[in-house]
Amino acid sequence: MATNPANAEPIPDPERPRAALIPAPRLIRAGDVAGGDVGQGGDTGFALPAGLRIEAGPDTGTTARWLRTAVGAATGLVFTDGVPGADAGHGHGHDRIVLRVSADVGRAGGPEAYVLTTAAPGDDGAPAVCVEGGGPAGVFWGAQTLRQLLGPDAFRRAPLDAERGWRLPVLTVSDSPRFGWRGMMLDVARHFTPKEGVLRHLDLLAAHKLNVLHLHLTDDQGWRIEIKRHPRLTEVGAWRPRTKWGHRASDLWSETPHGGFYTQDDIREIVAYAAERHITVVPEIDVPGHSQAAIAAYPELGNADVVDTTAIGVWDTWGINGNILAPTDAVLRFYEGVFEEVLALFPSRFIHIGGDEAPKEQWKDSATAQARIEAEGLANEDELQSWFIRHFDTWLALRGRRLIGWDEILEGGLAPGAAVSSWRGYAGGVAAARAGHDVVMCPEQHVYLDHRQAAGDAEPIPIGFVRTLEDVYRFETVPQGLSEAEGARILGAQANVWTEVMQDEGRVDYQVHPRLAAFAETVWSELGAPGERDFAGFEARMTEHYRRLDALGVGYRPPSGPLPWQRRPGVLGRPREGMPPAL
Numbered sequence: 139m140a141t142n143p144a145n146a147e148p149i150p151d152p153e154r155p156r157a158a159l160i161p162a163p164r165l166i167r168a169g170d171v172a173g174g175d176v177g178q179g180g181d182t183g184f185a186l187p188a189g190l191r192i193e194a195g196p197d198t199g200t201t202a203r204w205l206r207t208a209v210g211a212a213t214g215l216v217f218t219d220g221v222p223g224a225d226a227g228h229g230h231g232h233d234r235i236v237l238r239v240s241a242d243v244g245r246a247g248g249p250e251a252y253v254l255t256t257a258a259p260g261d262d263g264a265p266a267v268c269v270e271g272g273g274p275a276g277v278f279w280g281a282q283t284l285r286q287l288l289g290p291d292a293f294r295r296a297p298l299d300a301e302r303g304w305r306l307p308v309l310t311v312s313d314s315p316r317f318g319w320r321g322m323m324l325d326v327a328r329h330f331t332p333k334e335g336v337l338r339h340l341d342l343l344a345a346h347k348l349n350v351l352h353l354h355l356t357d358d359q360g361w362r363i364e365i366k367r368h369p370r371l372t373e374v375g376a377w378r379p380r381t382k383w384g385h386r387a388s389d390l391w392s393e394t395p396h397g398g399f400y401t402q403d404d405i406r407e408i409v410a411y412a413a414e415r416h417i418t419v420v421p422e423i424d425v426p427g428h429s430q431a432a433i434a435a436y437p438e439l440g441n442a443d444v445v446d447t448t449a450i451g452v453w454d455t456w457g458i459n460g461n462i463l464a465p466t467d468a469v470l471r472f473y474e475g476v477f478e479e480v481l482a483l484f485p486s487r488f489i490h491i492g493g494d495e496a497p498k499e500q501w502k503d504s505a506t507a508q509a510r511i512e513a514e515g516l517a518n519e520d521e522l523q524s525w526f527i528r529h530f531d532t533w534l535a536l537r538g539r540r541l542i543g544w545d546e547i548l549e550g551g552l553a554p555g556a557a558v559s560s561w562r563g564y565a566g567g568v569a570a571a572r573a574g575h576d577v578v579m580c581p582e583q584h585v586y587l588d589h590r591q592a593a594g595d596a597e598p599i600p601i602g603f604v605r606t607l608e609d610v611y612r613f614e615t616v617p618q619g620l621s622e623a624e625g626a627r628i629l630g631a632q633a634n635v636w637t638e639v640m641q642d643e644g645r646v647d648y649q650v651h652p653r654l655a656a657f658a659e660t661v662w663s664e665l666g667a668p669g670e671r672d673f674a675g676f677e678a679r680m681t682e683h684y685r686r687l688d689a690l691g692v693g694y695r696p697p698s699g700p701l702p703w704q705r706r707p708g709v710l711g712r713p714r715e716g717m718p719p720a721l
Contacts, residue, residue: 157307158682159286160655161347161662169257169308183307184258186266187233191220193265195238197274200414201281202237208341209285212689213304214297232257234265237277242270247314249273250349250416252280254311256287266306272314275416279347283311290685293345317615319578319630320661321350321420322654327357327431328456329381329637330398331646337411338643342651342692344415346658351412352420352490352632355400358430358453358461362399363421367475368436372399375431375452382455384599384639388710391454392641405483413485420486420542425473426463426526427496433461439469441500441507456638458495465501465510465522470529477530481537488557489534493527494544524550531556542578545570561586561634563721564617571620571627579631583718584613585657587649588636590713596699598648598706599639600713607697611656611676612668633657639711644693648704651694655683 157166194202206217220234243251251272257264267284271277285292287306322343324331331339336353343351355362361375377397383390400408412419430453433440437447441464453459463469480489498519501507511522524547531541531553542557545566552558557576560567567577582589582602589602615631633654640646656676665671687694693704 157287157309158679159283159311160676160679160683161659162665162676162679163283163311163313164664165310165312167310167312169310183305184256184266186215186304186306188303189216189218189233190266191234192217193220193222193234193236193238195222195236197239198237198271198277200274200416201269201278204278204414205235205281209281209288209292211296212292212294213288214300214302215304231263232259232266234267236265236268237281238268238270239273239277240270243276244272247272247276247312250275250279250318251314252276252283252311254280254283254313256306256308256310258308275349276314278344278416279313279315280311282345282347283313285345286686290682290689293686293689315347315662316664317628317630317661319350319632320348320658321352321578321630321632322348322650323352323354323422323580323632323634325354325357325635325637326362327354327360329641330360330362330376330396331637331643332398333400333404333408335643336408340408340412340415340417342654342690343417345686345690346654347662348654348658349416350418350420350630350632352422354422354424354636356422356424356431356492357428358459359456360397360399360452361431361435363405363423363480364399364401365476365479366402367479368472370435371432371476373435375435378452378454380454381641382638384706384709385601385712386456387712390709402479402483409484418486419484420488420490421480421484422490422492423473423476423480424492424494425530426465426523427494428459428492429463430459430461433463436472439463439472441504443506444500444503458497460497460499462496462498462500463526464504465507465526473530474533477533481539487538487540488542489539490559491527491530491541491543491547493523493547494561495546496523498523518550520550522550523547524552527556528553548573557629559632563719565721567628568617568620568624571617571624575627577628579615579617579628580634581721582634583721585610585631585633586636587633587653588639590711591649591653591695592699593713595707596705597711597713598645598700598704599709600711601639602712603714603716603718605653605718607653607656607677607680608673610653611660611673612671613657613660614668615661631657631661639709644704647693648695648700651687651692652680652684655680 192202210217249272253270255268269277269280361371365371376399379395381392381396383392409419434450434452440447501519516522527547534541545558545560558570559578561580563581567579570577589605590597590600593604616625616628
């Protein structure tokens with residue numbers, strides 16, 4: 139007998155356990171076939187009928203559509219429309235997948251909870267599969283579990299064998315997430331990810347039951363979203379003539395011009411595709427720092443009384459840039475126009491405004507900035523940044539949205555309704571929670587996936603501290619020392635993917651996977667204290683998950699280290715030695 143995922147009952151486990159679910163569910167209960175226990179591999183379980191009817195109850199249509207397009211394509215199973223409840227109690231209902239929202243499941247576990255039950259053919263009319271969700275999202279997450287139970291080949295785009303039969307174990311999975319914010323931040327500003335790549339990331343998030351994609355859309359190195367009233371943001375700001383190759387200290391350059399942007403229709407498609415998968419897309423428009431691409435497009439946005447902003451171009455290297463926005467009414471009106479178009483495209487309640495790494499030297503030297511400080515009765519440049527952030531907090535709140543920013547927005551005072559992305563460690567999140575602000579934890583020492591995965595020279599363009607699969611698995615979202623009320627301010631966590639040294643899809647795949655699976659389990663599952671977690675059990679389940687990633691075409695880092703074509707010999711990184719500091 140092998141033990142199953144955390145807090146699950148043990149089930150018989152022959153050669154390949156199909157109950158190797160990731161993230162680990164709260165409870166797996168085995169069923170019976172002819173009075174015996176159900177194994178999860180080989181010839182055990184029951185065969186699915188070749189023709190299955192999907193009985194989709196109210197608000198489950200997106201899940202039914204996903205089953206047909208994703209699971210149907212991979213398996214060759216034909217899913218026809220069924221009428222909910224038509225065969226109940228008549229003894230002829232096994233050839234069904236029932237999808238329905240259940241108030242009981244919702245009361246027990248919330249809108250993302252689900253109960254998945256599979257049943258062998260019998261006389262009671264039970265369907266082959268029943269997924270009950272606390273809400274539409276819960277039904278969808280239950281369908282993701284169903285796909286995992288079918289095996290890795292259910293993650294392909296076409297069946298390997300048209301004559302193959304598909305089997306399921308007899309069991310019940312009862313599950314719900316630990317946190318409501320389970321996300322990944324994707325930096326598309328430093329290296330652009332085309333629309334098709336973003337859609338692929340959304341599918342991968344859904345496969346891991348992650349429900350937030352934070353898109354970092356603007357930075358010094360590129361502006362990636364069409365703003366119709368300010369067309370030069372993409373005509374000029376979306377393109378740079380060359381790019382630093384490796385860390386900023388490297389003497390290597392790629393002389394190939396780089397750029398790209400999403401049209402507003404691209405954004406609408408991304409948001410709609412995400413919504414079908416119950417994922418919220420949170421846009422980030424960075425202010426007042428990380429704004430050189432915008433200043434290159436519209437020089438009047440910069441501190442023109444200090445530097446010649448007409449000579450500024452889109453930045454081609456990495457690091458913290460001193461060119462920040464001027465604190466003028468004209469700049470505020472400009473960005474209000476930007477945010478008006480952003481709000482029309484993104485229904486997300488939260489709008490990210492960056493607020494990090496904004497050097498104040500230009501403001502210190504700017505007569506215009508100093509006049510603003512005096513006019514507003516501010517003490518210094520830190521309070522000037524707080525004034526800037528508060529303006530947009532008020533502006534967004536009047537439109538029914540909430541501002542969220544990196545933890546630097548705490549400096550100089552923070553608007554009451556603002557939320558904080560705590561990236562420099564736990565301290566910012568602790569301070570924000572104690573001050574009554576909601577927090578998304580993303581400490582770089584733990585969940586920055588651009589950080590290297592092993593020591594040594596084999597890792598491609600090694601950045602930061604070593605953060606292994608096990609290190610990520612032992613990440614704890616809620617900092618120690620918070621009261622129960624303060625801990626309730628922790629909305630969840632996200633893993634951040636900064637792409638300075640990730641030039642293409644293959645590099646992103648390598649850095650993100652398989653660590654995203656470990657992160658997903660930390661924010662979905664109840665795992666206990668970091669030191670008490672069953673990493674060996676997780677590794678055992680990862681054997682099956684690697685096969686799923688293979689089927690999906692993900693270029694993950696193998697457990698044994700990078701493959702030859704995943705290495706980048708001779709390209710300078712910036713590895714940091716030792717254990718990361720506890721901040």
